[in-house]
Amino acid sequence: MDATHSPEFQRQTVLKVSWRLLPLIIISYMMAYIDRVNISFAALTMNKDLGISAYVYGWGAGIFFLGYALFEVPSNMILDKVGARRWIARIMFTWGLISGAMAFVGGPTSFFVLRFLLGVAEAGFFPGIIYYLMLWFPGRYRARVISALFVAIPVSNAAASVISGAILEMDGMLGLHGWQWVFILEAMPAVLLAFVVWHYLTDRPREAKWLTAIERDWLEAQLAAERRAVENRGHMSWFRALIDKRVIVLALIYFMSVTSGYGIVFFLPQIVKALGESNFMTGILAAIPHAIGVIGLLLWGFSSDRRNERRRHFIAAACVSAIGFAAAAWLRESFWGIAAMSVATIGLYASRPAFWPMPSMFLSGAAAAAGIALINSIGNLGGYVGPMIVGWIKDSTKSFEMALYFLAACALSSAAIAYFAKGILETRATEPTAK
Numbered sequence: 001m002d003a004t005h006s007p008e009f010q011r012q013t014v015l016k017v018s019w020r021l022l023p024l025i026i027i028s029y030m031m032a033y034i035d036r037v038n039i040s041f042a043a044l045t046m047n048k049d050l051g052i053s054a055y056v057y058g059w060g061a062g063i064f065f066l067g068y069a070l071f072e073v074p075s076n077m078i079l080d081k082v083g084a085r086r087w088i089a090r091i092m093f094t095w096g097l098i099s100g101a102m103a104f105v106g107g108p109t110s111f112f113v114l115r116f117l118l119g120v121a122e123a124g125f126f127p128g129i130i131y132y133l134m135l136w137f138p139g140r141y142r143a144r145v146i147s148a149l150f151v152a153i154p155v156s157n158a159a160a161s162v163i164s165g166a167i168l169e170m171d172g173m174l175g176l177h178g179w180q181w182v183f184i185l186e187a188m189p190a191v192l193l194a195f196v197v198w199h200y201l202t203d204r205p206r207e208a209k210w211l212t213a214i215e216r217d218w219l220e221a222q223l224a225a226e227r228r229a230v231e232n233r234g235h236m237s238w239f240r241a242l243i244d245k246r247v248i249v250l251a252l253i254y255f256m257s258v259t260s261g262y263g264i265v266f267f268l269p270q271i272v273k274a275l276g277e278s279n280f281m282t283g284i285l286a287a288i289p290h291a292i293g294v295i296g297l298l299l300w301g302f303s304s305d306r307r308n309e310r311r312r313h314f315i316a317a318a319c320v321s322a323i324g325f326a327a328a329a330w331l332r333e334s335f336w337g338i339a340a341m342s343v344a345t346i347g348l349y350a351s352r353p354a355f356w357p358m359p360s361m362f363l364s365g366a367a368a369a370a371g372i373a374l375i376n377s378i379g380n381l382g383g384y385v386g387p388m389i390v391g392w393i394k395d396s397t398k399s400f401e402m403a404l405y406f407l408a409a410c411a412l413s414s415a416a417i418a419y420f421a422k423g424i425l426e427t428r429a430t431e432p433t434a435k
Contacts (some may be wrong), residue, residue: 010222013142013215020210021136021150024193024200025129028092029149030156031190033124035099035348036064037157038186039115040269042102042166042179050107050178054270058391060111062384063261067119069384072377073242073370075124076131080369084132089198090123095121096190103176103183127373134360134368135204138222139344140305142360147301147353154297154349157290159267160186165283233390246362247371249421253314254355254379256414260321260407261348263386268341271400274333285338292342296320296350304354310361311418314352318415322348322408329404 039061047057079087098118105111129149137145164182171178199434205219272286296317304313324344331337359372386407393403 001157010218013211014137016211017136017205017208018145018148020208021201022145024197025132026152028088028190028193028197029126029129030159031092031123031193032095033153034160034186035095035118035158035190036122037276038099038160038164038182038431039102040265040267041160041168043166044179044184044269044273044282045177046105046179049179050105050111052108052111054391054394055388056108056266056391058387058389058394060108060115061391062387063112064115064119064122065262065380065383067116067121068121068123069154069377069381071120071123072373072380076127076369076373079124079128079131083203084128084135085198085201085203088128088201091122091125091128092190092197093194095125096187096194097121099190100184100187102187103180106217107136108204124373127369127376130359130372130376131369134221136219138219139226139357139358139360140308142357143301143310143353145358146313147297150297150301150349151294153352154290154293154345158287161269161283161287161290163283165280165286168283169280173359190250236313240367242370242374244362244371247359247374249296249380249417250358251375253414253417253421254375255382255385256410256417257318257348257351257355258379259382259386260325260410260414261386262383263390263403263407263410264325264341264344267390267394267400267403271341272338274400275335278283288338289342291347293345293349296299296346296348297353300350301353304357309404310358311422313352314427315415315418317347317350317354318411319347319417321345321351322411322415323347325404325408325411329401329408332399332401342374344407344411351414382410 043052043057045059052060063414075091095118098114098121102114102118105114106155130146133149134144135147152236158302164186167176167182167185170181172174173181176184202210205211205216205223207406208216211219268289269282269286273282277285282383300313300317304310307313321344322371324342324347327340328337328344359375360368389406390400390403393406394400397403
C-alpha cells in the first residue's frame with residue numbers, strides 16, 4: 001500500500017501544515033480585527049472629547065468598509081500574482097501605521113478620513129487569507145481550518161475588550177487621552193508582525209522545504225485533483241467569477257450576516273456601559289459574549305466537515321443568531337441581555353465556518369481569488385450599513401432596543417436567502433474524496 005494512501009500519513013501531513021501556518025495566520029488576523037474594532041472602546045471617551053454623536057460615530061466606524069470594499073478585488077488579484085507572503089506583509093505594515101495614526105484625530109473629518117484609509121490599507125487581507133488556505137488545505141479539512149481562523153474573532157474581541165478597557169485607564173499619561181493610547185499600543189503588533197510574515201510564510205506547498213518530498217507531492221497532487229474537479233465542470237475566468245450567480249447569492253447572504261455582526265461589534269461596549277459599570281468592568285462584561293461564541297464556532301465547524309454539508313449548517317447558525325438578537329432587544333440593557341447577546345454571538349460565529357468553504361466548491365485559481373474577494377467586499381459593506389443604521393436608531397429612539405431587532409432581522413434574512421437559494425448553493429459533490 002502506498003504510504004500516501006494511508007489516512008494516518010495524510011492526517012499527519014495536514015497537521016504539520018497546520019502547526020506551521022495557522023498560529024501565525026490566526027495571530028495576524030487577531031491583530032487585524034483588534035485594529036478594526038478597537039474604535040468601539042475608544043468611543044467610550046473619544047466621542048465626548050471630540051463631540052461625536054452616535055450617528056456620526058456609526059458613519060465613521062462603518063466608512064472603514066467603503067475603502068475596504070473598493071480595493072478588495074484588485075488586492076486579491078495582486079496577491080495571486082506576487083504571492084501571499086509579500087502582499088500580506090505589506091497589508092499588515094500599512095494598516096498598522098494608519099491604525100496608530102488614529103490617535104491623532106481631531107474631529108469628525110479626520111476621523112472619517114483615517115477610518116476610510118484604514119479600510120483601504122487592510123483591503124484584501126481576509127479574502128487573501130481564505131484564498132491562501134485554499135492553496136494549502138484539501139476541501140474536506142477547510143471548515144475546521146476556517147473555524148480555527150475564526151477563533152481569532154471572538155478571542156480578539158474578548159482580548160480587545162479587556163485590554164482596551166485597561167488601556168483607557170492610562171488617561172493623562174504623557175499628556176495623552178486613554179483612547180489615544182488604545183490606538184497607539186494596539187497598532188504596534190501589526191507593524192512588527194509584518195516582518196515576521198515576510199520571513200516565515202511559504203506561498204505554496206511546492207516551495208515548502210519544511211515538508212518532505214513525499215508530503216509535498218501528496219499535498220500538491222490532492223489539491224491539483226480538486227482544482228481539476230472544479231474546472232472540469234467548466235473553467236471560469238476571474239471576470240466571469242465576478243458575475244456568477246452563485247458568487248452574487250453568497251455575497252448577498254454575507255452582506256446580511258455582516259450587517260448584523262458589525263452592527264453589534266461597534267456598539268456592544270456602549271450597550272454594556274449603560275449598566276453603569278466602569279470602563280474596566282465594561283471591558284470584562286463585553287468580552288463574555290465573544291468568549292462564549294467560540295462554542296458555536298468550533299461545534300459548527302466540526303459538524304460541517306464531518307457531514308460535508310454547508311448550507312443547512314449556515315441557516316441553523318443564522319437562526320440562532322437572530323433569536324439571540326431578538327431576546328437581547330426584549331431584555332434591554334441588563335445582565336440577562338448580555339446572556340442573550342452570548343446566544344447571538346454563538347450563532348454569528350458558528351455561521352462563518354459553514355459559509356466560507358462554499359466558494360471553493362465551484363471556484364479555483366484566479367477565479368477563486370476574484371470571487372472570494374467580491375463576496376467579502378460586498379458582504380463587508382454590511383459593516384458600513386450596520387453601524388450607521390444602529391447609530392441612527394439609537395439617536396432617534398434614545399435606546400438600542402429597536403436597533404437590536406433590526407440586527408435580528410438581518411441575521412434572519414441571511415438564513416432566508418440561503419434557504420430559498422438551495423438550487424444555486426447545493427453543490428456538496430464538488431469536494432472530492434482523497435485517494
